[in-house]
Amino acid sequence: MSSIVVANSLSKQYGKVNALCSLSFEVNEGEIYGIIGPDGAGKTSLFRILTTLLLPDGGNATVDGLDVVRHYREIRRRIGYMPGRFSLYPDLSVEENLQFFASIFGTTIEANYHLVADIYRQIERFSTRKAGALSGGMKQKLALSCALIHAPRVLFLDEPTTGVDPVSRKEFWEMLQKLRTEHGITILVSTPYMDEAAWCDRIALIQNGRFMQEDTPAGIVKSYKPVLWSVKSRQMHELLHDLRRFNMVKTAFSFGETYHITLSDGLSIPQLKGHLETCGHEQVEITPIAPSIEDCFMELMNQTL
């Protein structure tokens, strides 16, 4: 498989802040590549460089074999870009928005309707409604349709699921899967939600402008070394405090309704349970648990600290 996006030690500074520190990676043609990290990790800067909207301060990158600085014109023809916040015209109707974006790329809705059909059909009955009056999920579908209407080679989606309800998020990822399998479109997508990693073919975990790890979601989970335990008790609030104070507990993070912890060698589970009970905890439950991407992210962050 050939690489359609290649980044070579990309750097970007805003004043003294390093937004990107010498990032290198390759995205294969026809894959969904997820860039996962919290707000401020450098995702948007990276996307803007790859979509020719920002100049890198160091390094270089190519999209579809074209340099993002020298051949920015040609790249702009070949990519679809959906920025982080809703960036369509709220005072134009759904159909007018789609028509406008088709036309500025020199094409028509009819010519590429097959590409957007699955997505656009879901909002077509609102085609005369103003885009500003759509719900979050529908806005996102319209934005995706507009980014797709000119049949781009690569699709750049910057945090497309932020602010969208869980059902719409799931639908959205299913649409992306379909775009990849049926139309072979390469998709670069960024998200702050770790649980969305599983939808991607490969992911990169980004923090402070650096990739901490890059692999398939399964590969990242597999490389997680420590044994992970899930802890619960009746006094959840005090529990985290007590866990972190106990020096035999290496890490403890809140994870949904439980805490995920790793232990130092030599501490057994009954010992930990006994310790917590002497601290006054009742109904202590400690169960082994398989790590998720979020656990891997936390572990990696701990290592770099």
Next chain:
Amino acid sequence: MKQFLTFVRKEFFHIFRDSRTMLILLVMPVVLTLLFGYAVTTEVKDSRVAVVDFSKDELTRRITDRLATHSYFTLCAAYENVSAAEKAFLRGEIDMVIVFPTGFAADFHHGGNTSVQLLIDGSEPNQASVRTGYTEKVMASFMQELHSGKPMSTSMQIIPEVRMLYNPQLKSEYNFVPGVIGLILMLICALMSSVSIVKEKETGTMEILLASPLPPIIIILAKLVPYFVIACTNIATILMLSYFLMGVPMAGSLFCFLGISLVYILACLSLGLLISTLVSTQLAAMLLSLLLIVPSLYFSGLAFPLESMPTALQNISSIVPARWYVSAARKLMIQGVEARHVIRELGVLTLMTFMLITISLSLFKKRLE
């Protein structure tokens, strides 16, 4: 080309679908024109005149009648002495008192030389001087009539005759029309267009537009075209309003007037473009535009005559496009001069436009920063 037209159509949608924008673009020019035409007038009408006549002869009666029938004066009282008239002044009942000394007619017929006293409220100097002027004119014409009956009179008097050129009735509507057009075009072409460009930056749509194959110059042109069209519509509206409703003449060539207006529109649009490259929020664009428009108002000669400004301010005014436009428009519209007399204004405006376009295009970014 098709991309360009779709873009222009989209711009018109933005304008037509926002009632506030429509209000500013189409209603405000009409309101401003009517306001300046009828409300903010510098003409002095209906001056309330009182008479203190110590002579009470045939001549003073005739002069009083003459003033009373004049359309700019209303005779409202006669007082026995000056102090009574002064009290009426203080009560705000009158604007002007005319005092005839005793033996007015006798002095006039014998010595051929006599005088009247005018008491005028000087707290509004402009109005006071206009009233003085009107009264002098009334007196002068009366004297002329008196003498024309007996041309061989020994009492030859030199009567100064002041004739107002170009605007014989000193009608203020005449003067303000070019100024109002100058101001409105500045508002629409600089303020509204820069706000509309910056809006795309602020809402993030510029990001998608830049990431599209559309050349930035096309984006900018397409955004400016609707404002150009609306500006032209406004010139037509204002000209028609002033011609048909207020009777302002088009003394010179309409063609030349439209020509220089076109150049001025381009200058304003390029100023709007420059503003839009300098700021990134709509609020900042609006403030910066207003910062530029307010001096235009002062320096264009619309409100205050340039000639009475200190030289330093007059020099500053020469970098204000509106000043050159208003000057040229007045010459063409009211004085009715030939095109060659506005060559200087045309040249300056053209130069300004080229400079503004060059600067803003060099500042316009084909990327986000």
